[in-house]
Amino acid sequence: MMLLRFMLCLFVFIGALAAAGAxxxxxxxxxxxxxxLIAVVLACWLLSKLLKMLRNLGPNQPPNAPASVQ
Structure with missing residues (x-):
């Protein structure tokens, strides 16, 4: 069990280092x-707008319906 925990921690550490390097x-x-840089900023802006639009829609509301107040 100790070896399994060590291997898990080792892989998490290696993954964190790889993510930081990327x-x-x-x-x-x-x-x-x-x-x-412009493409990444534009993609983040579009994702933000899309997530905001999807958050304002209720589960059963059509896209043209006004957003409900929560």
Whole structure:
């Protein structure tokens, strides 16, 4: 059981390091190529608008119905 817990912690640590490395590389690429930065900012803005629109819709409301107050 101790070995299994150690392996789990090891894989979580390796995954966290890989995620941090990918984040640093993607930020470096966005600073090196400005069109990529613009595309990422635009994609985040569109995702934010889409999530806000979906949050305002109720489970049984059609898309044209006014949003309910919660």
């Amino acid at each position: 984040l640093v590389v993607s930020i470096a690429l966005m600073l090196r190529f400005p069109p990529l």
